[in-house]
Amino acid sequence: MSEEKKSPDELRALAARFRADTLRIHAAAPETRVASSLSAVEIYTCLFYGGLLRHNPANPRDPARDRLIVSKGHGSISLYPILADRGFFPKEELKRVCRPGSFLGGIPDPVIPGYETVNGSLGHGPGVGSGMALALKRQGSDRRVVVVTGDGELHEGAVWEAFLFAAQHKLDNLVLIVDDNVRCMMDNTARVVGLAPLADKFRAFGWSADEVDGHDVGAVCEVVGRAMASKFEGPRAVIAHTIKGKGAPSLEGDPLCHIRTLTPQEVEELTGGAP
Amino acid sequence: MSGPKMRMRDSFLQAMKERMAGEKDIFFLTADFGSPVLDAVRKDFPDRFVNLGISEQNLVNVATGLALEGYRVVAYAIAPFITMRCLEQIRINLAILSQVRPMNVTLVGVGAGYSYEVSGPTHQALEDIALMRALPNIGVWSPADAATAAAMARQALDEKGVRYLRLDSHPLPNVGDAPTADELRRGFRLGGSKGASVAIVSTGYMSHLAVAVRDELEAGGIPVRTVDLMNLSSPDMNALETALSPCRAILTMEEGFIGRGGMDGLLAIQLAPRLPKAKWAHAGLAPHYSFEIGPRDELLAANGLSRSALAERVIELINA
Numbered sequence: 001m002s003e004e005k006k007s008p009d010e011l012r013a014l015a016a017r018f019r020a021d022t023l024r025i026h027a028a029a030p031e032t033r034v035a036s037s038l039s040a041v042e043i044y045t046c047l048f049y050g051g052l053l054r055h056n057p058a059n060p061r062d063p064a065r066d067r068l069i070v071s072k073g074h075g076s077i078s079l080y081p082i083l084a085d086r087g088f089f090p091k092e093e094l095k096r097v098c099r100p101g102s103f104l105g106g107i108p109d110p111v112i113p114g115y116e117t118v119n120g121s122l123g124h125g126p127g128v129g130s131g132m133a134l135a136l137k138r139q140g141s142d143r144r145v146v147v148v149t150g151d152g153e154l155h156e157g158a159v160w161e162a163f164l165f166a167a168q169h170k171l172d173n174l175v176l177i178v179d180d181n182v183r184c185m186m187d188n189t190a191r192v193v194g195l196a197p198l199a200d201k202f203r204a205f206g207w208s209a210d211e212v213d214g215h216d217v218g219a220v221c222e223v224v225g226r227a228m229a230s231k232f233e234g235p236r237a238v239i240a241h242t243i244k245g246k247g248a249p250s251l252e253g254d255p256l257c258h259i260r261t262l263t264p265q266e267v268e269e270l271t272g273g274a275p
Numbered sequence: 276m277s278g279p280k281m282r283m284r285d286s287f288l289q290a291m292k293e294r295m296a297g298e299k300d301i302f303f304l305t306a307d308f309g310s311p312v313l314d315a316v317r318k319d320f321p322d323r324f325v326n327l328g329i330s331e332q333n334l335v336n337v338a339t340g341l342a343l344e345g346y347r348v349v350a351y352a353i354a355p356f357i358t359m360r361c362l363e364q365i366r367i368n369l370a371i372l373s374q375v376r377p378m379n380v381t382l383v384g385v386g387a388g389y390s391y392e393v394s395g396p397t398h399q400a401l402e403d404i405a406l407m408r409a410l411p412n413i414g415v416w417s418p419a420d421a422a423t424a425a426a427m428a429r430q431a432l433d434e435k436g437v438r439y440l441r442l443d444s445h446p447l448p449n450v451g452d453a454p455t456a457d458e459l460r461r462g463f464r465l466g467g468s469k470g471a472s473v474a475i476v477s478t479g480y481m482s483h484l485a486v487a488v489r490d491e492l493e494a495g496g497i498p499v500r501t502v503d504l505m506n507l508s509s510p511d512m513n514a515l516e517t518a519l520s521p522c523r524a525i526l527t528m529e530e531g532f533i534g535r536g537g538m539d540g541l542l543a544i545q546l547a548p549r550l551p552k553a554k555w556a557h558a559g560l561a562p563h564y565s566f567e568i569g570p571r572d573e574l575l576a577a578n579g580l581s582r583s584a585l586a587e588r589v590i591e592l593i594n595a
Contacts, residue, residue: 110372110375116343117339117343117368117372118367118372118375121367124367126336127332127333127336127339127364128339128343130333130336130337131336131338131339131340132341132343132344134325134337134341135302135340135341138302139344158332158333161332162337164328164330165328165330165333165337
């Protein structure tokens, strides 16, 4: 069981490496959703290297693990290099994303070691995670359930059913991280169906809510860690303010970046070529 | 038919309650749909009973989470809502996910077919068989009586997997003796005349009507084999083929839309080619919604599903 805790400098270096890995995966597999994967790089890095998530690469379903549900599954291509680096599967697999025979698809499925549930069809994580959290509490376990959603995903009605439920049952072992990259597929979320004020909405629903710069690894570790450790008698939300397409200037600031593909040349310029 | 009338949900819940007392890994969820027997479950097992409110999507998702952590989960609601309001959740988290991570979840829908005859199409379940049958990894169980519903409660707890259990809401007599373990495994229960050249295959409430049609035909000198089909996803087709091999005329009867992938689709595609000497006809509801209010048997009769009309249909099939 690993609960490795790296320093902020080390986390920054790791995040930079995983961002480059993500771009390289995208260059080889342009079907992948790169912009929404780039916004969450620091979130995933902090979960696995910031001492936040207990995990066991040798036994991905170790009962002593914390449960991680990546509800915004399409936006987790950046988790592939992290899981490989942790040892959930060989790094060579990263070269085969979206290739015939690979288990690493454009939308991840739980055939990938490290993934708990079927993701990418949006809006399922909060409810399934609530069921896991309820079970763990009933079983007397101190393990936590961490769910990562996007902001556009919160348009799905089922998540609000889950938010009501989690508060009703005071699921203080449930932590929701919203990768708030302010964009859904076709535009800025605020121009489609706005979510603001999101933190207030969570508080009104009986959750604690904190906000953090989702690209500041030190702050992410501190705020998520604090949310996990607090004595609040209910579920906890952390809204991570992020930039969709972070690290790729042609994506950052483009309301349509969700469906944008980077050319191999762009990726080479951004990453400096092969590692 | 035998014994007094009883509701399937009462026998199912009673059987579940008895098992919950000794087996601490059974968790019961409802989407604000109850009954007096369920009140007893709620009272006796407060730690393993949750009413999620009117939220079937969350019902299925929470059931999934509990099941992934090792509970055997029963999720209970009105039939059209637990199948169609949350079809996406069933597909993603039960049908797809259970193929990778085995789990035990039983979706219980009360209100099969026209059960809620005065409530109109919102509360009637005429598409549920076809929709649930379309999903891999989901069993579709359709008991015809309280004895079968109780047996299926125990079967659901004893077998890993995910299934949809379709219960009638009305008190009904038992169609026959409680199904044996062998009958449950095969997924059907035989009645009527062994070796008959005429058969009626039916499910749920229609199995009661099938007995009435059989009695009418046999009184007229036509022996009839009846098959109460309890498993609509994966019955033992070899055993069905053997049981129906003497038949030259087979009528199927279901309280659901016809020609849309329900029980008729199952039998037409998987069984009919194996019985080439038989003529087949499929009785069910024409695919349009009914806003009529009336006794169930009148609603069925309006669709040609009265005892006399069905007996006539069998005779036409024999003579065709």
